Amino acid sequence: MTTLRLVWTFFRIGVMGEAQYRVNFAIQVFQSLLGLVTALAGLAVVFSYTDSLGGWGPNEVAALVGVYILVGGIIGVVIQPSMEEFIESVREGTLDFTLTKPEEAQLLVSIQDVDIWEGLNILLGLGVLGVALERLGENVGWAQAVAFGVMLLAGAAIVYAFWLILATLSFWFLRIENILVIFQSVYEAGRWPVTIYPGWLRFGLTLIVPVAFAVTVPAEALTGRLDWPTALAAIGLAALLLVVPRVVWRVGLRRYSGASA
Amino acid sequence: MTDPAIHTQGLTKVYTVSEREAGMRAAVQSLVHRRTEEVRAVDGISFELAPGEVVGFLGPNGAGKTTTLKMLSGLLHPSAGALTVLGHVPWKRDKDFLRRITLVMGQRNQLVWDIPAADSFELNRAIYRLPAGDYKQTLRELTELLDLGPLLKKPVRNLSLGERMKCEIAASLLHRPQVVFLDEPTIGLDVTMQRRIRAFFAEYNQRFGATVLLTSHYMNDVEALCRRVIVIHEGRLLFDGDLASLVQRFTSHKTVVVQLETCPDNLSAYGEVVSCEDGLATLRVPKGETPRVTARLLADLPVIDLTVEDPPIEEVIERVFAQKASSPETKGDG
Amino acid sequence: MALAQLYQAQFRTSLATMIQYRASLVIWLLGQVLEPLIYLIVWSNVSVAAGGSVGGYTTGDFAAYFIVLMVVNHLTYTWIMWEYEYRVREGTLSAALLRPVHPIHADVADNLSSKVVSTPGILLTALVLSLIFQPTLHLVPWTAVVFIPAVALAFVLRFLVEWSLAQAAFWTTRVTSLNQLFFVAMLFLSGQMAPLTLFPPAIQTVAALLPFRWMISFPVELLLGNLTPQQTITGFAAQAVWIVLSLVLLRIVWRAGVRVYSAVSG
Numbered sequence: 001m002t003t004l005r006l007v008w009t010f011f012r013i014g015v016m017g018e019a020q021y022r023v024n025f026a027i028q029v030f031q032s033l034l035g036l037v038t039a040l041a042g043l044a045v046v047f048s049y050t051d052s053l054g055g056w057g058p059n060e061v062a063a064l065v066g067v068y069i070l071v072g073g074i075i076g077v078v079i080q081p082s083m084e085e086f087i088e089s090v091r092e093g094t095l096d097f098t099l100t101k102p103e104e105a106q107l108l109v110s111i112q113d114v115d116i117w118e119g120l121n122i123l124l125g126l127g128v129l130g131v132a133l134e135r136l137g138e139n140v141g142w143a144q145a146v147a148f149g150v151m152l153l154a155g156a157a158i159v160y161a162f163w164l165i166l167a168t169l170s171f172w173f174l175r176i177e178n179i180l181v182i183f184q185s186v187y188e189a190g191r192w193p194v195t196i197y198p199g200w201l202r203f204g205l206t207l208i209v210p211v212a213f214a215v216t217v218p219a220e221a222l223t224g225r226l227d228w229p230t231a232l233a234a235i236g237l238a239a240l241l242l243v244v245p246r247v248v249w250r251v252g253l254r255r256y257s258g259a260s261a
Numbered sequence: 262m263t264d265p266a267i268h269t270q271g272l273t274k275v276y277t278v279s280e281r282e283a284g285m286r287a288a289v290q291s292l293v294h295r296r297t298e299e300v301r302a303v304d305g306i307s308f309e310l311a312p313g314e315v316v317g318f319l320g321p322n323g324a325g326k327t328t329t330l331k332m333l334s335g336l337l338h339p340s341a342g343a344l345t346v347l348g349h350v351p352w353k354r355d356k357d358f359l360r361r362i363t364l365v366m367g368q369r370n371q372l373v374w375d376i377p378a379a380d381s382f383e384l385n386r387a388i389y390r391l392p393a394g395d396y397k398q399t400l401r402e403l404t405e406l407l408d409l410g411p412l413l414k415k416p417v418r419n420l421s422l423g424e425r426m427k428c429e430i431a432a433s434l435l436h437r438p439q440v441v442f443l444d445e446p447t448i449g450l451d452v453t454m455q456r457r458i459r460a461f462f463a464e465y466n467q468r469f470g471a472t473v474l475l476t477s478h479y480m481n482d483v484e485a486l487c488r489r490v491i492v493i494h495e496g497r498l499l500f501d502g503d504l505a506s507l508v509q510r511f512t513s514h515k516t517v518v519v520q521l522e523t524c525p526d527n528l529s530a531y532g533e534v535v536s537c538e539d540g541l542a543t544l545r546v547p548k549g550e551t552p553r554v555t556a557r558l559l560a561d562l563p564v565i566d567l568t569v570e571d572p573p574i575e576e577v578i579e580r581v582f583a584q585k586a587s588s589p590e591t592k593g594d595g
Numbered sequence: 596m597a598l599a600q601l602y603q604a605q606f607r608t609s610l611a612t613m614i615q616y617r618a619s620l621v622i623w624l625l626g627q628v629l630e631p632l633i634y635l636i637v638w639s640n641v642s643v644a645a646g647g648s649v650g651g652y653t654t655g656d657f658a659a660y661f662i663v664l665m666v667v668n669h670l671t672y673t674w675i676m677w678e679y680e681y682r683v684r685e686g687t688l689s690a691a692l693l694r695p696v697h698p699i700h701a702d703v704a705d706n707l708s709s710k711v712v713s714t715p716g717i718l719l720t721a722l723v724l725s726l727i728f729q730p731t732l733h734l735v736p737w738t739a740v741v742f743i744p745a746v747a748l749a750f751v752l753r754f755l756v757e758w759s760l761a762q763a764a765f766w767t768t769r770v771t772s773l774n775q776l777f778f779v780a781m782l783f784l785s786g787q788m789a790p791l792t793l794f795p796p797a798i799q800t801v802a803a804l805l806p807f808r809w810m811i812s813f814p815v816e817l818l819l820g821n822l823t824p825q826q827t828i829t830g831f832a833a834q835a836v837w838i839v840l841s842l843v844l845l846r847i848v849w850r851a852g853v854r855v856y857s858a859v860s861g
Contacts, residue, residue: 002390009387017375027772038779045789049649050641096336097371102359103388178619185626189633196640198727201632257352258274258338 006103007111011078014114028117032069032124039065039191040128054196061193062132064219068191070125071155071214076118078111079160083167083180085113090170090256099257106249110164133222140222147221151231154238155214159183161241162210164249171252183209190215213237264348266440266472267310267333271342274303274328274496302328304496305342310474312439315466317487318476319578325496326476327444333474334364334442346440360389363438365430367445372417378428379413382435389436396435403431406468407461423454430458434465441465443475447482459485480578492581499581508571511581515551517544519558520566531558540565545572601696605704606711613712624713627669628720634788635661635728650793655731656819660790662721662730663815668787669717670710671750671810675702676777679761680770688764692853699758699845706754735820741827745814748834753810755841765852780805786812792821806837 018024043065047058056064086109089095098108133140140148166179173179186209194202194216206212213234220226277297303325310316318326331337332344335351335358344351349358372381386396404410407427417425426446434441443462447455463486466473477483483490483504490507492500500507517532524537531554532546546554551569558564571577613620638657642649652660682688691698760777763770782788783798785807791799802808813830816822822830 006387009384013373013376013380013384016380017373020375023769027769030772031775034775034779038782041783042788045794046637046641049793050644052644053637053640092369093366094369094371096331096334096364096366097369099336099354100334100359100362100364101388102356108388173618177616178622181622181626185622185629188629192633192637196636198636201636254338257336258276258340 003107006107010111011114014078014112015116018114018116025117025120028120032120035072035121036069036124036128039068042191054193056193056195057136059132059136060219060223063129063136063223064193064215065191066125066127066129066132067152067219067222068125068215069121069128071152071159071190071218072187073118073121073123073125074156075159075163076115076121078114079163080118080180081113081115082110083163086110086167087170087177087180091174095256099253105253106164106246110160129222136223144222144224147226147231148218151218151221151226151234154234155210155218157238158210158234158241159214161238161245164245168245168248168252171256187211187214193219210237264312265309266312266314266347267308267474268345269309269333269342270307270344272303272306272329272332272339272344273301273341274325274332274337275340276300276302301496303332303339306493306496306498307342308491308498308501310472312472313466313470314489315463315473315487316475316489316491317483318474318491318493319478319480319483320476320493320499321478324493326493328496329493330364330442330444330474330476334362335359336364360436361438362440362442363433363436364442365433365444365446367426367448370417370425370429372425372429372432374418375416377414378409378417378420378432381417381428382413382432385432385435391436395437399435399437400431403434406464407431423450423457426450426454426458430461437469437471439471441471441473443473445477446475447477447479455479455481456485462486492578494581507581508577511577512572513548514545514572515548516570516572517546517551517555517558518542518568518570519544519562519564521562521564525562598696598700601700602704605701606708609705609708610712613709620709620713621716624716624720627672627717628665630787631661631665631668632724635724638789639728650790652790652793653731655729657790658725658728659730659732659819660815662724662728663732663818664786664811665724666717666721667746667749667811667814667818669714670746671753672710673706673754673757675706675754675758676761676764676770676774678702679764680774683764702758703754733820734818738817738820738822738827742814742818745817745831745834748831748838749810749814752806752834752838752841755838755845756806756810759841759845759848762848762852765855781807781810784808785810786815790816803833806841809834809837 040062043058043061046053047061051057053061086095089098089109095109098105098112101108163180163183166182170179186205189197189201189205190211194205194212197205202212217226217230217234220230276299278300279295279297306325306329318329320326328337332339333346333351335346335354338352347358347361349355351358372378373384382400385391391399404413407430409427409431412420412424412428417428420428430446441462447458450458459482462473462475465471473486475482475486488503490500490502490504491498492507500510502510516535519542521540521542523540524542528534528537528542528544532544532550535543535545537543544554555567555569558567635658638649638652638661639654642652642654642657647653648656679688682691691701694701757777760773761770763773767773783794784791784802784805791802791808791812794802802812809830813834817827817830
């Protein structure tokens with residue numbers, strides 16, 4: 001399908017653009033390791049005083065941290081750079097170029113910028129995940145691996161939808177330059193299992209800023225804690241959220257182009 | 262009669278803008294009560310463009326040129342009025358429509374910053390689904406016309422402003438659009454580059470017959486490129502006709518340039534003296550009196566050379582702008 | 596005095612800007628509230644699981660600690676490092692360099708005036724969190740009084756250090772990495788992640804020798820009544836020493852930075 005070819009072209013060009021900046025790679029290594037150390041050191045301090053956090057043992061939380069870093073990498077590779085670029089293009093007026101192209105603008109806007117070095121976080125996350133699972137002594141069976149893959153995909157779709165909605169809101173709220181920071185601030189909560197948070201916060205982390213579906217749920221799939229209601233909810237929400245941002249986007253575009261309501 | 266490429270009727274765009282005064286109290290007040298004002302950016306513009314025409318939209322900043330252009334390219338919904346471009350309604354943004362138009366904006370880049378322009382072109386190629394053969398040929402033609410050769414391999418960030426503009430233009434023409442919208446394309450460029458770009462579009466229009474609509478507040482752009490000029494002021498169409506008619510209609514004076522040995526004292530008897538230096542005198546003479554004045558000059562003074570010119574276009578345009586907007590007699594011959 | 600006028604004018608500008616960008620402000624506050632909140636919940640969980648207290652902190656003590664920390668962190672907060680990175684990128688740094696007054700004053704004024712608007716928000720949040728998490732706070736009158744200069748000095752110290760580090764923007768556009776390193780160190784060594792007494796003794800010694808503790812943890816510990824009078828005096832002394840050191844650092848870095856900047860931009 002030509003849409004896939006388009007996506008591949010954008011990806012290829014994006015990688016080309018970034019790959020020449022080898023310094024960025026070194027910096028990414030530094031930052032990723034720093035993030036890793038922070039997460040694991042925090043873990044170490046907490047688990048020096050207890051064996052269980054919200055019902056999760058140390059290696060399970062380590063697996064969670066692995067997923068946290070992994071999903072962070074997925075976001076950092078394409079979702080975040082593209083959405084940041086989109087918000088900037090609204091401000092600079094270069095969105096007009098995108099809108100005069102004979103291609104679905106939502107697609108163009110979502111794949112326009114790629115930060116390939118963030119891919120390191122994907123690798124790092126998988127690494128941490130692997131070590132944690134090994135220490136858990138879990139043999140990750142096919143069922144769990146597939147469940148993990150599906151939950152990860154659902155989580156990624158939900159996160160993408162959320163970022164897109166946030167970014168589209170900038171059509172209305174021109175002066176919120178840091179609107180995307182909402183997710184990044186709240187994402188921090190994903191480093192710990194969502195079960196430790198009081199009900200009202202857990203609600204916020206599930207349905208308002210979908211951190212739970214991004215991080216905890218895939219981790220649950222892998223450590224055998226996933227139950228059917230949660231899995232179905234994740235898939236259901238992902239499906240729903242592939243429609244909602246589209247509607248928000250359409251409305252946002254109408255607003256941008258001054259269509260009467 | 263072929264269908265017009267562009268047709269507008271009573272095109273209007275109204276904005277509501279919030280306004281606020283300076284000062285602390287007003288700032289806090291604005292939290293509670295927003296004052297808004299209606300701005301008629303475009304107010305009932307009607308015109309038609311035949312395919313292959315090159316038309317200049319002229320007007321001061323804020324006149325409504327760019328707003329009109331954005332409505333024509335589908336970026337803005339009109340508040341009122343009818344509008345078709347190539348038979349399509351622009352704001353519907355049919356893929357078919359978008360494939361046949363292009364937009365070039367001065368000082369705004371669509372090329373990816375860090376990679377060679379040639380790679381950015383690949384993106385457009387993928388977006389417009391251009392077959393390899395067509396793409397290569399178009400690229401070859403554009404490279405030749407714009408003299409792009411060595412530029413294509415350099416990362417865009419390493420190009421000078423003018424070189425970047427050339428690449429931007431090439432990128433926007435890869436899909437051989439039938440209608441080309443240019444929004445202040447030469448702004449910020451040096452004089453040589455401005456001339457090159459004007460020459461390019463003139464040749465492009467001749468070769469490929471694309472309809473070109475250009476907005477500018479540089480008179481030179483319009484003078485060099487457009488036979489037809491549409492003057493917009495405060496959202497209204499002030500003049501629609503060829504440049505010569507514009508000059509004729511709006512000037513009441515001619516400029517008489519006389520070369521003498523020295524500057525005589527009684528020069529003002531012949532007309533308004535604009536300047537006189539080393540015997541080169543410039544006079545401003547009412548149109549009707551020009552024949553009489555020139556005759557007298559030739560008879561009375563030792564004239565070495567004498568020419569009668571139209572006043573500079575800038576002056577004409579300024580005068581047009583200074584008029585109150587849109588009275589029926591200001592509409593020129595289309 | 597010209598300086599007072601500068602502060603006044605800067606106040607007004609910042610206030611107006613803040614009202615315009617009030618939504619951005621709320622988002623910024625959100626981040627400032629979430630981090631201590633998350634650690635509050637984590638440590639409460641640990642405390643409950645361990646039978647009600649950990650390292651001398653009960654669940655209620657943890658709540659008190661992190662709520663006070665949130666307020667102190669906010670009061671001492673600066674964003675100057677990002678601001679400088681932005682300015683160097685946009686080329687607006689020269690405007691500050693051309694003024695007859697040292698640019699740090701405008702930055703201080705901007706910081707303080709922003710806090711005039713945001714502090715009520717943080718205090719309100721602290722109140723709400725107190726209702727939810729029921730902190731145990733034993734306020735001893737003298738600590739409450741001494742708390743104020745402790746916070747003031749903590750702010751001065753933090754601002755001077757971060758402002759000096761912000762000058763790194765003169766040398767490199769990649770200050771984000773430097774910033775990150777600084778903030779990670781701050782996270783562990785200033786008490787933001789956990790009360791410093793919960794860390795192994797080696798880390799605690801390191802923390803005592805670095806300025807981070809005196810930027811945030813010290814006033815917090817003070818208000819919570821965890822410090823003896825002697826420890827309090829030592830704390831103030833440490834703050835004073837570090838302030839002097841950072842003033843020296845600031846001078847060196849500023850001079851060097853200006854030299855580099857004028858050489859590059861000409």
